[in-house]
Every structure is written in C-alpha cells, then in structure tokens.
Amino acid sequence: MLTLAATALLTGCNGSNINNPFSTAPPPSAEIPTIGERFDQLFGGSKVSTEAPSDGTEPDCPVVKIRAGASTYAVAPPGRQPIASELNYQATITRTARDCRRAGGQILARIGIQGRVIAGPAGAPATIEIPLRVAVVQAGVQERVLTTKVYRTTVSMTDGGSSPFSLVGEDLTYNMPSNLTSDSFVFYVGFDPQAVTPEPRSSRRR
Numbered sequence: 168m169l170t171l172a173a174t175a176l177l178t179g180c181n182g183s184n185i186n187n188p189f190s191t192a193p194p195p196s197a198e199i200p201t202i203g204e205r206f207d208q209l210f211g212g213s214k215v216s217t218e219a220p221s222d223g224t225e226p227d228c229p230v231v232k233i234r235a236g237a238s239t240y241a242v243a244p245p246g247r248q249p250i251a252s253e254l255n256y257q258a259t260i261t262r263t264a265r266d267c268r269r270a271g272g273q274i275l276a277r278i279g280i281q282g283r284v285i286a287g288p289a290g291a292p293a294t295i296e297i298p299l300r301v302a303v304v305q306a307g308v309q310e311r312v313l314t315t316k317v318y319r320t321t322v323s324m325t326d327g328g329s330s331p332f333s334l335v336g337e338d339l340t341y342n343m344p345s346n347l348t349s350d351s352f353v354f355y356v357g358f359d360p361q362a363v364t365p366e367p368r369s370s371r372r373r
Contacts, residue, residue, distance in 0.1 A: 228267035229303075229352040231278065233260055237357025240297065244289060254287030256324075258297055258332070258358065265354055274343050276303070278336040280318075280356055286328035295322045297332050300359035303341045305352055313341045313352075317362040 240258040241249035249257070264279035278301045284291070302315040320334040343352070 231263040231354045234357035240358035256291035276339040281333035298362035
C-alpha cells in the first residue's frame, strides 16, 4: 500500500503539463467541461483538473503570459468608443495552455487559448471574429521577439449574450540553443485588433 501511494505521489510531481496545461486561473467550474474537454483532446491529456494549476513547466516549454494591455478586446460601432452603452461586445482570455517538443535545435510549440465573449448594451452581431497574436520572446534586460503569429477564430453568439471561444495555435517554431533552457523564453498571447480580417469592398457598377 505504501509503495502504491509513493508511486502515485511521484507520478503527480513529475507529470508533464499536458495533463494539466493551463497557466492562468480557470473560469467558473460550470464552464469547464465542454471547453476543457476540447483542450484536453487537442493536447493529448485525459481529464482537465478544476483546481488552480502549478507554475511548473514541462521540459523545453516556456510559460504562457498574457501581454499587458492585450487581455481584453472591446468593440464599439464605427466612430464610437467601446465604453458604457456604446459597447457592442467584449472578449476576454480566461485560460491558456501549451505543448512543446524538441526537434534538434528547434522547439515546436502549440499554444491553446480560451476565453469568453460577452455582448454589450449596443448589441453584438451574430458572429464575431476573434483575432489573437502569439509571440515567442527571449527574456532578458531587453526582450527580443523571436517569432510572432496571428490566429483567428469565429464565435457564434448565443441568445444569452455570452459565448465561449477556444483555439490552438499550431506550427509555432523557434530555435533554442543548447546552452539555454525554457526559462529563457516566454510565450506571450493577447488580442490584436489590427489583425481583424478587413471587410470586402463592395463593387459598384457605373
């Protein structure tokens, strides 16, 4: 019995972040199952824990941080400020996840992001495009961006005015010299309003 208990304890300490990859505080437990199961499937885990995660990282996988000033995405009608009654909708990031593997001197990463869109007083459209940017940054006195990539997902709003979203950014690759560890890098995520797909121009006939 003691041997089994010790084995279970060691497994819990040494387990990778794949089984519990989330790096930020989770949303209310009522929201976890459907989105959590999707993340779990994408990252190869079994069941998502509802408890707050530890700060540990799996080998060669940096922590995920939400970029300051980019944790929310608020939209208002053209020419208006996204505040108070002028707000169409606001999206927020609630959880993140990451998965890494080494291939020679490169790290191949997947970054998972999930959040929620809430309709504002001015009313939200039926579908909303969520633009997110992920950047791999080498930490230091002066941070250096190694690579950055934009990802988009479309959210269908519900009658209740609140809808979840989730996406996994694939094909994020960067070099990691053998003399450095994952502690030397950070995955930054955040909304990028400039990356919204522009509306197609309507053609006018003479």
